[in-house]
Amino acid sequence: MIFVEEEMEKERLTALEAGLFNCLDCHLLAPEGEMPADRRCPRCGARLHPRKPNSMQRTWAMLITSMILLFPANLLPIMTVTYLGNREPNTIMQGIEHFVHSGDYFIAVIIFFASILVPAFKIVGIALILISIHRQWKTWLRHRTLMFRLIRFIGRWSMLDIFVIAVMVALVNMGGLSTIVPAPGATYFAAVVVMTMLAANTFDTRLMWDRLKGTGLNRRSHPRTRRDRRRTI
Amino acid sequence: MIPPQEKNTGMDLERLIACPECDLLLRRIHVRPKVKAICPRCRSLLFQVKPDPVERTLILSLTGLILFVPAMILPIMRLNALGLEQSAGILQWVSALFRTGFSLVGLVVLLTVAVIPLVKLTLLFHVSMGIRMGTGWKILGPSFRIYHHMDEWGMLEISTLGILVSIIKLKDMAQISYGTGLLCFALLMIVSLWASNTLDQHEYWALMKRRKSRTGSDG
Numbered sequence: 001m002i003f004v005e006e007e008m009e010k011e012r013l014t015a016l017e018a019g020l021f022n023c024l025d026c027h028l029l030a031p032e033g034e035m036p037a038d039r040r041c042p043r044c045g046a047r048l049h050p051r052k053p054n055s056m057q058r059t060w061a062m063l064i065t066s067m068i069l070l071f072p073a074n075l076l077p078i079m080t081v082t083y084l085g086n087r088e089p090n091t092i093m094q095g096i097e098h099f100v101h102s103g104d105y106f107i108a109v110i111i112f113f114a115s116i117l118v119p120a121f122k123i124v125g126i127a128l129i130l131i132s133i134h135r136q137w138k139t140w141l142r143h144r145t146l147m148f149r150l151i152r153f154i155g156r157w158s159m160l161d162i163f164v165i166a167v168m169v170a171l172v173n174m175g176g177l178s179t180i181v182p183a184p185g186a187t188y189f190a191a192v193v194v195m196t197m198l199a200a201n202t203f204d205t206r207l208m209w210d211r212l213k214g215t216g217l218n219r220r221s222h223p224r225t226r227r228d229r230r231r232t233i
Numbered sequence: 234m235i236p237p238q239e240k241n242t243g244m245d246l247e248r249l250i251a252c253p254e255c256d257l258l259l260r261r262i263h264v265r266p267k268v269k270a271i272c273p274r275c276r277s278l279l280f281q282v283k284p285d286p287v288e289r290t291l292i293l294s295l296t297g298l299i300l301f302v303p304a305m306i307l308p309i310m311r312l313n314a315l316g317l318e319q320s321a322g323i324l325q326w327v328s329a330l331f332r333t334g335f336s337l338v339g340l341v342v343l344l345t346v347a348v349i350p351l352v353k354l355t356l357l358f359h360v361s362m363g364i365r366m367g368t369g370w371k372i373l374g375p376s377f378r379i380y381h382h383m384d385e386w387g388m389l390e391i392s393t394l395g396i397l398v399s400i401i402k403l404k405d406m407a408q409i410s411y412g413t414g415l416l417c418f419a420l421l422m423i424v425s426l427w428a429s430n431t432l433d434q435h436e437y438w439a440l441m442k443r444r445k446s447r448t449g450s451d452g
Binding site: 012031044046107152157159160171181186187194 | 246249250251253254255256257258274275276277280309310312314315317319320321325326327328329330333335337338339341342345346374375377378381382385386388391392394395396398399401402403405406434435438441
């Protein structure tokens, strides 16, 4: 492993402060001065912006939409089970209760995580991060970035319940004996998951770190590696 | 303060990298394969060098494409209750959702389980093959960008967990038998995850860049 001989500058710079746009699609650094008229990345053709355009407004819009959609998603039934003529609508929470009663605690925990905790955590987490930017917080930056990374990583797994519904609806279709059909909550729930994923995509974590500009709080400026932390210079 | 313009001229942009999460400007370092280069400020993963990324991704994406058709068409499982039988594959999931009037949910399932995984594998194959054969970056660049944006919307692993959950949900209600589709689907999931794991985005872009400059000097 070869590390750089010395630290780059005495004052650490962000790419933007150095007059460089970082292409988020192909990681090319494009100098602002030599930018072509259409502002596209010379390597991959993506449109370049100093930061994601209107990131805060877009993320707030998606986030508020998903907050509103979260209510019908949780209160309305997501599927209706008909067994021997008995119609029984099920909400997400009732589905979890069903697993608890039948003793499948492991599955109950998985569904509870994926369908209830993760969407709630995502919405609260992103809202917290957005508020922290509005309030110009300069602390807990690494933790907030880590939280956002976690939100992006686990967010997709909320879709689990939608796939369970798809399998059940396709399989349990036995005429008079038993049928399962989706109920309106399913559409709202899928919309919540898609909306929160879009909210996470439009958010730009660099906005948090931009608050450090000129405070001299930027730290060392060569990459570390997890394995060879000690050998960094 | 030195004005930015002056600062740029002294820098070799090839040797620099900016953290995608906190925008800190860093020198690119050489790391051994599989070692993760981490941003010292925000601790995000900057890059990780993968061994033989092009060959491995090429083989895995081709395997995935071969598995794709049986995984979609063959029934995943069969339900047996009081002599009544019902089997379903991925396409039946979608058609069942459309039939019951939930076309938006059906569309989401169709995209995340079938369309996007297929497009992702095709693009990976196309780009890896293109780099291997030395075809033009002009076609490969946009393809690889589409791949990059689609990445998180392919949900094969999540739907596999969905299948497992529904098996547990249905096991008391009826007898379940498993089809060849389940095997193909599970393999498809593993191969797709593996393919995106062996892929080295930075290396791919660097290879495409090199092609571009070569064709530029030729013409």
